[in-house]
Amino acid sequence: MTTPAQDQAITAPEMDQNIIVLDEPIRRGTQVIDQFTLRKPSAGELRGVSLSDLLNLDVTAIIKVVPRISLPSITEAEARAMDPADLVEVGGKIGSFLLKKSIKAELSPAT
Template sequence: MSEPTDPLIRTVSLDTPIQRGETSIATLQLRKPRSGELRGLSLVDLGQLKVDALTKVLPRITVPPLTEAEVGNMEVADLLACGAEIGSFLLQKSQRMDVLGQ
């Protein structure tokens, strides 16, 4: 997982790279979602790291963009790492500071 230096982008190194044809994707950048990108999703489900919610939101905020099928084939540890970063995006700045002990 990335250091929280940029509040809008996090980088996640994947334990198991995603194969897309000849390309191997070993790291993902997650962009902080905007309200419109959360359309049709429950914030509670995202906060609880529910797989269905993560599968819907990740293709909307990953660089390079992933498909739902690629997210569905991710290793569980990698999906959880992405979910943890998404969870940190859902917190207000003051809450992040409390969690980080700053």
């Protein structure tokens, strides 16, 4: 039997799949962020956001959620300034977090 913490633990391969490599790095003073990791949000981290908006890649919804689930944390202002291609990738990853494992398995090409 596993503990809740073990159930929620993210393995290294899963974490690698959640890395967003930016076409246009984010500049924060002298720091340059060229990639960051997204983690699966909890229900509470999705408060105030319509799930259908996230699944439809609504820019406002994505920008609201990104600071809550990014490591290092990306601010709303930084998310608003992101390259559109990068924002679409982020939105797609967030949308994939909302799907059940069984649905993801059906959508994945057979290997």
